Amino acid sequence: MYNYTTFDKDFVATRAAQFRDQVQRRINGSLTEDEFRPLRLMNGLYMLLHAYMLRVAIPYGTLNGTQMRALADVADRWDKGYAHFSTRQNIQFHWPKLQDVPDILESLAKVDMHAIQTSGSCIRSVTSDHFAGAAADEYEDPRPTAEFVRQWSTDHPEFAFLPRKFKIAVTGSARDRAVIKLHDIGLTLVRNAAGAPGYEVSVGGGLGRTPMIGKVIRDFLPRADLLPYLEAILQVYNQIGRRDNKYKARIKITVHEHGIEEIRNRVEESFSLQRMRFDGVDQDIFARIEADFAEPIYKQASIEGYEIARQSDPLFRSFTDTNLHPHKNADYTIVTVSLKAHGATPGDASSAQMRVLADIAERWSHDELRVSHEQNIILPHVHKGDLPAVHAALRSAGLATANIGLISDLIACPGMDYCDLATARSINIAQGIATRFDELKLEHDIGHLKLKISGCINACGHHHVGHIGILGLEKSGVESYQITLGGDGTETASIGKIIGPGFSTDEIIPAIERLIMAYLDLRLDASETFLTVFRRLGPQPFKTALYTNEVKNHAA
Amino acid sequence: MKRDTATKIITANDLLSGEVVYLSTSGKWSIRHSDAILFEDKKAANTRLTEVQAQDTSIIGPCLAGATLADNQTPMPVHFREVFRSKGPSNRFLGKQTYAA
Numbered sequence: 001m002y003n004y005t006t007f008d009k010d011f012v013a014t015r016a017a018q019f020r021d022q023v024q025r026r027i028n029g030s031l032t033e034d035e036f037r038p039l040r041l042m043n044g045l046y047m048l049l050h051a052y053m054l055r056v057a058i059p060y061g062t063l064n065g066t067q068m069r070a071l072a073d074v075a076d077r078w079d080k081g082y083a084h085f086s087t088r089q090n091i092q093f094h095w096p097k098l099q100d101v102p103d104i105l106e107s108l109a110k111v112d113m114h115a116i117q118t119s120g121s122c123i124r125s126v127t128s129d130h131f132a133g134a135a136a137d138e139y140e141d142p143r144p145t146a147e148f149v150r151q152w153s154t155d156h157p158e159f160a161f162l163p164r165k166f167k168i169a170v171t172g173s174a175r176d177r178a179v180i181k182l183h184d185i186g187l188t189l190v191r192n193a194a195g196a197p198g199y200e201v202s203v204g205g206g207l208g209r210t211p212m213i214g215k216v217i218r219d220f221l222p223r224a225d226l227l228p229y230l231e232a233i234l235q236v237y238n239q240i241g242r243r244d245n246k247y248k249a250r251i252k253i254t255v256h257e258h259g260i261e262e263i264r265n266r267v268e269e270s271f272s273l274q275r276m277r278f279d280g281v282d283q284d285i286f287a288r289i290e291a292d293f294a295e296p297i298y299k300q301a302s303i304e305g306y307e308i309a310r311q312s313d314p315l316f317r318s319f320t321d322t323n324l325h326p327h328k329n330a331d332y333t334i335v336t337v338s339l340k341a342h343g344a345t346p347g348d349a350s351s352a353q354m355r356v357l358a359d360i361a362e363r364w365s366h367d368e369l370r371v372s373h374e375q376n377i378i379l380p381h382v383h384k385g386d387l388p389a390v391h392a393a394l395r396s397a398g399l400a401t402a403n404i405g406l407i408s409d410l411i412a413c414p415g416m417d418y419c420d421l422a423t424a425r426s427i428n429i430a431q432g433i434a435t436r437f438d439e440l441k442l443e444h445d446i447g448h449l450k451l452k453i454s455g456c457i458n459a460c461g462h463h464h465v466g467h468i469g470i471l472g473l474e475k476s477g478v479e480s481y482q483i484t485l486g487g488d489g490t491e492t493a494s495i496g497k498i499i500g501p502g503f504s505t506d507e508i509i510p511a512i513e514r515l516i517m518a519y520l521d522l523r524l525d526a527s528e529t530f531l532t533v534f535r536r537l538g539p540q541p542f543k544t545a546l547y548t549n550e551v552k553n554h555a556a
Numbered sequence: 557m558k559r560d561t562a563t564k565i566i567t568a569n570d571l572l573s574g575e576v577v578y579l580s581t582s583g584k585w586s587i588r589h590s591d592a593i594l595f596e597d598k599k600a601a602n603t604r605l606t607e608v609q610a611q612d613t614s615i616i617g618p619c620l621a622g623a624t625l626a627d628n629q630t631p632m633p634v635h636f637r638e639v640f641r642s643k644g645p646s647n648r649f650l651g652k653q654t655y656a657a
Contacts, residue, residue: 027572033616045617050651051574080650094648098572104640179565345647357605416637417645425640427647 001062001149001368002292011154011495012109016118018026019043020102020216027099034352042122043399044115045101049420054093054101054550055118056108058301060128060146060170060213061089061378063372068369070111072354078104083354085339085347087411087460089127089371090118094418116154121332123153123164123234127169129178130372133293134334136326136378140172140189140197144290145226149187152227159234163241164249166234167206174491179373181205181493184251184466185233188326190220197223203233204255207459211495212252215260217267227282229267235274269527296366296381300331303384307393309490315400316391322402322444327380334370335365335379335419337394338409342438345427346412347375356397362404364390373462375411376404392506406443408434411462415455422455424472424479425505429453430508437516446516448529450489465489467531468515469496470508481508483515485542494519499539500547509548518545561615564601565592566608567641568615575602576641576652577615579608584617587652589642590630594623 004012011089019039026036040046044055056071063071071091076085078100086092094105108114118125128146130137130341149168159166165253171178172189180186186202199221206212207229221229237251240258248257255263309316325334337357340346349357358378361369364386370378382390392401410433413419415426430453437443450467456473463469469484480502489497519530522541534542567581570587577585578592586592593600601620608618622634633639646652 029613032613033571045576049641050576051569096574098574223586397643417647425646427645431647475638477635 001064002143002289007146009109009112012112012114013106014115015028015043015111015114016102016105020312020540023102023487024097025092029095030495038120041119042116042120043101043105045096045098046119047415047417048094048418049422050401050418051095052098052101053418054115055086056091056093056095056103056113056115057118057125058090058113058371059125059150060132060143061130061373062371062373064130064145064150065362065369066331066369068110068354068358068361070113072351072358074104074107075351077107081158082348082422084345084374084414085349085371085377087347087373087375087413087462088118088125088506089130090125090372092414094414105235117166121164122160122164123156123166123168127167127178127183127373128149128515129171129173129176129482130370130374130378131177131325131334131380132172133295133329134332134369135173135175136328137191138173138328140181141293142170142172142178142187143293145172145189145199146170147289148282148286149230150224150339152230152282152509159238162234163237164241164246166231166251169250176489176491176493177372179465179489179493181491182207182211182462182489185230186214187226188377192220199223199226199286201229203234204252204260205493206250206252206516207462207464208250209247209457209465209542210250210252210256210502211458212256213493213495214252215255217260218257218266223286224280224283225271225275226367227273228278231274232267232270235270238267261450279394281309296368298332298381299383301383301385302330303331306384306387313388315395315402316388319391319400319402320387322406323404327364331384333382333384335382335387335405336377336388336404337377337399338403339376339399340403340409340434341398341401342408343431343545345429346410347379355398356393356399360390360393371461372413375408379417403443404448407437407449408443410434410451410453410466412453413455413460415453416520419455421458422472422475423457424455424481425455425468426461426472428468428505429481430471433512435538436509436513442516442520446520446530447526450487450531451532452487462489463487464495465493466488467495467529467534468512473502475502479505481505483508483511483546485515485539486531488531497539499543515542561624562596562598563625564595564598565589565604565623565631566595566601566618567592567621567638568608568618570613571614571616579580579618587623587655589623589633589638592623592631594625594631595620615638 044399365379412430416422454461484496580586
């Protein structure tokens with residue numbers, strides 16, 4: 001993991017102290033809300049439906065046991081004993097009091113954490129593959145690049161007031177787990193024909209009101225050119241991105257309106273000038289960062305206990321069938337800890353659970369944890385021989401749900417239970433679907449399925465890229481749920497298509513059930529996923545299942 | 557459920573706690589929807605809202621919200637968003653719903 005330098009420590013401590021002063025001036029009336037609002041947003045402090053919300057950055061989703069424990073302490077001391085892991089790999093506290101936030105930020109600064117650039121029209125906290133540095137299918141670790149981009153973008157004076165927020169994601173695997181194509185800039189680590197390291201750069205992806213798949217602006221950018229090239233993209237966006245209409249202000253609209261060719265030409269022109277400003281200091285910094293991400297010192301031990309437990313313990317076998325991903329070291333594995341116990345709020349963890357995760361990480365995962373954009377927690381480096389002990393510890397904390405990649409491992413934004421932008425709730429729908437499919441005992445038979453729920457068109461729940469997407473809206477004064485099908489957030493990215501009229505709160509879960517039953521009838525065999533069937537047959541059979549059967553049922 | 561009504565209340569969030577508050581008949585902010593003063597006339601409500609926006613520094617985001625009189629003659633929210641604001645989240649027993657009636 002990246003180790004904070006004295007400079008970094010001073011920087012976050014100073015920012016926390018500055019915010020303490022700003023909060024005091026707001027409370028004593030020296031600052032109006034209009035003056036204070038941009039200051040609090042720069043420190044991740046929002047006003048939501050019932051209370052303030054503090055969003056703390058977990059850059060590229062990576063943290064250690066001490067940091068997770070500090071977050072648990074915040075939940076207990078200043079919040080309501082739990083926190084919410086978000087689809088941006090960050091963590092949100094939903095009940096802090098304004099006067100306590102300076103103390104919270106001070107406590108987090110002590111463990112090298114902060115809430116900087118988790119809000120506002122700036123370059124947001126960088127995201128990455130949650131299996132980075134561990135996955136067998138990875139060809140290069142994206143974390144040094146993610147950290148490099150984080151440092152470059154933090155407090156960048158030119159890009160503090162962009163037309164809108166700006167999100168950058170990085171991956172180093174052919175299997176895209178970081179939704180690269182749906183980011184303002186997506187960086188994929190690649191090598192050219194000569195074997196030199198670099199990036200494929202995509203630009204103009206995004207979800208929200210106008211979902212767009214990012215377009216490749218450079219198929220190979222040499223590694224040493226990364227920062228001047230990013231500066232060039234941001235400069236072009238800063239200059240010609242629209243500021244007249246907030247709904248047309250993201251770079252995806254700039255790319256759409258000007259065309260990728262014109263954007264590419266402008267970026268290349270700016271890049272040729274930017275490049276002269278970089279004299280190699282950035283590459284020295286990159287090399288120092290890279291050294292912090294050396295592989296852990298793997299232990300040499302027997303994995304016999306793993307096989308024995310698989311034979312003797314059906315729960316352990318089910319867990320290891322579902323929640324593991326191959327590690328680059330064959331004796332190790334990556335464990336995904338589900339924060340989606342059936343009927344629970346996706347992404348929520350109690351302070352007690354957070355402490356258990358911290359303990360497990362320190363003891364059995366080389367003191368590393370990851371937050372996934374799918375609202376789960378990853379133990380990236382677990383020796384297979386330790387898995388029975390890890391599983392037992394997770395079970396004791398209610399964290400051993402074996403459902404990763406299945407229908408109940410769905411993602412959902414906080415929706416109208418917390419968010420002031422929401423047009424409908426999403427958590428209750430997530431709970432209802434997970435509970436129903438648990439009752440049916442069908443989810444393992446259904447297999448790989450990505451279901452994603454957003455409570456408004458801003459799409460924090462990534463519904464556009466769910467194999468099944470659900471968007472909560474208001475219709476005639478009640479909550480209404482629109483279904484999209486065929487979305488995909490991976491390397492084969494696609495935007496889901498709206499399938500027909502929406503469903504009420506009472507109708508949506510039976511509707512999803514009809515959809516799944518139709519899929520089970522339509523698939524050629526158990527290996528054909530929902531998405532594959534949709535791509536093979538198109539929307540019609542699903543439309544029929546959703547709407548024709550509904551009429552029949554009503555008539556009956 | 558109706559989306560809105562002609563009769564309005566004034567609501568905001570408390571500056572320190574962030575809690576949802578309602579302008580009450582006493583002129584103070586109450587944490588209970590039932591204490592809210594109901595404006596029959598939207599113009600009068602807007603006038604009072606303008607005063608609150610200009611003068612009151614203890615709250616943030618004051619705005620009008622539709623409300624009607626319940627059978628017990630206390631105001632009740634109309635839109636489901638205001639129902640959630642008056643109770644708290646539906647996935648956890650937290651917020652106003654935990655207060656004794």
